[in-house]
Amino acid sequence: MAAKPPRRRMLPGIDAYEAGVIAGDRAMLARAITLVESSHPAHQRLAQELLLRLLPKTGGAHRVGVTGTPGVGKSTFIDTLGTRLSAEGHKVAVLAVDPSSRRSGGSILGDKTRMQRLSLDENAFIRPSPSAGSLGGVSRRTRESMLLCEAAGFDVVLIETVGVGQSETLVAGMVDVFLVLMLAGAGDELQGIKRGILEIADLIAINKADGENFQAAALARQEYEGALHYMRPPSIHWRPPVLCCSAKTGEGLAELWQQVEAHRVALTGPGELEAKRRSQQLQWMWEMIERRLLDSLREHPGVAARLAELEENVLAGKLTPTWAAEQLLESYGIQRGAE
Numbered sequence: 001m002a003a004k005p006p007r008r009r010m011l012p013g014i015d016a017y018e019a020g021v022i023a024g025d026r027a028m029l030a031r032a033i034t035l036v037e038s039s040h041p042a043h044q045r046l047a048q049e050l051l052l053r054l055l056p057k058t059g060g061a062h063r064v065g066v067t068g069t070p071g072v073g074k075s076t077f078i079d080t081l082g083t084r085l086s087a088e089g090h091k092v093a094v095l096a097v098d099p100s101s102r103r104s105g106g107s108i109l110g111d112k113t114r115m116q117r118l119s120l121d122e123n124a125f126i127r128p129s130p131s132a133g134s135l136g137g138v139s140r141r142t143r144e145s146m147l148l149c150e151a152a153g154f155d156v157v158l159i160e161t162v163g164v165g166q167s168e169t170l171v172a173g174m175v176d177v178f179l180v181l182m183l184a185g186a187g188d189e190l191q192g193i194k195r196g197i198l199e200i201a202d203l204i205a206i207n208k209a210d211g212e213n214f215q216a217a218a219l220a221r222q223e224y225e226g227a228l229h230y231m232r233p234p235s236i237h238w239r240p241p242v243l244c245c246s247a248k249t250g251e252g253l254a255e256l257w258q259q260v261e262a263h264r265v266a267l268t269g270p271g272e273l274e275a276k277r278r279s280q281q282l283q284w285m286w287e288m289i290e291r292r293l294l295d296s297l298r299e300h301p302g303v304a305a306r307l308a309e310l311e312e313n314v315l316a317g318k319l320t321p322t323w324a325a326e327q328l329l330e331s332y333g334i335q336r337g338a339e
Contacts, residue, residue: 011035011043017050022057024091024153026125033127036144051144054151059277061093061150064260065171067161067197068181073207077181077247078158079115084253085156086123092156093149094118094126097142097167125154140291143174143284168197173280176273177202177263178234179256184213184220198224199231201240203259209244210251217244238266302331 012020012031020028036047068074082092094115118124127145146157159175161167172178180201198204204224209217224242233239241259245252267273297303310327313319 011046014046014049014053017046018053021050021054021148021152026152029125029148029152030127032148033141033145036148037141047144051147054147057151058147059150061146061155061157062260062264063146063157063159063175063177065159065161065175065178066181067168067171067179068207069183072181072183073247074160074181075115077207077245078160079118080247080250081253081257082115082118082124082156082158083121084250085257086118086121090123090156091154092118092121092124092158093146093152093154094124094158094160095142095145095149096128096160096162097139097171125149125152139170139174139284140288146174169200172200173283176267176276177260179203179205179260181205181207182220182224183208184216198227200234202234202238202263203240203256204228204242205252205256206242206244207247210246210249214244235267235272237270237272238263297328297332300332302333303328306331 012028017028017032017035021032032047032050035043035050038044038047066074066078068077078094082094085092115126119126142159146159149157159171161171168178178201180197180203182204184206206217206220206224221242221244228240228242243252243256243259245256247253264273267276298307306328310319310324314321314324
């Protein structure tokens with residue numbers, strides 16, 4: 001007798017998703033995030049309906065982006081800070097933006113084991129980033145996961161950048177405050193920290209400021225404070241402070257969180273925080289439009305038929321990229337307009 005095929009796990013109904021998330025059921029929250037991550041059209045429709053229902057429950061959390069090059073101690077920092085905040089009565093969610101996860105599996109899986117205290121904390125929720133393989137895909141899923149976490153009652157959402165480069169700008173565009181972790185004595189070249197990262201930072205923290213490294217951290221703090229004087233701050237209402245802290249000992253983390261709260265107050269008063277979030281929403285909408293249009297172009301039969309040949313000609317120097325792009329757009333149905 002042939003074995004019966006395994007039964008597919010039925011999705012909960014929209015009412016069950018909504019009730020479970022609002023109740024703070026972490027298992028249902030995890031399933032809701034999985035729904036958001038799915039690329040299946042039916043799942044996406046259900047996910048968007050769920051998000052529309054939950055929108056009134058969102059927006060109350062501190063949205064904090066955390067970045068820093070490998071070795072700066074992001075995992076230990078988030079574990080220590082998150083545990084401290086939980087002890088003070090906060091509910092903490094940790095999400096990750098990792099555009100490299102398709103290739104490497106993403107370090108957040110390892111981070112989850114290193115965040116041992118926070119991963120066992122009943123007031124915390126840690127979610128690896130999906131293997132979307134593109135910043136656009138990871139961005140949408142992370143933004144929508146953040147909304148689900150807020151609807152579930154998490155009042156602190158920490159978004160970690162696992163990748164480097166463009167992912168920092170992406171995360172800065174979805175959070176209220178962007179924290180850059182630095183190391184003392186490594187040098188800008190070794191750390192891979194670019195001027196552009198400092199320009200979008202709302203808060204800079206020199207981590208591992210303990211033991212023999214304490215004096216070096218204090219000196220680095222002075223150097224970064226000096227460098228920031230020559231940069232335009234991200235807000236007219238806030239000048240980014242530079243702090244020293246130790247994720248290992250917990251020293252300086254209370255002051256750091258005070259600065260996060262001070263930043264919220266400084267931007268809320270003049271209405272800048274609300275304006276910033278509205279601007280982020282519009283930016284998010286246009287990012288989704290651009291991504292869908294690009295996907296549509298790549299999948300178009302006329303474009304697909306000519307793409308390989310045109311790419312080969314561009315690589316061989318037989319065709320300019322601009323002219324190749326024009327031909328692909330014409331195949332898609334967009335005619336060259338007058339300039």
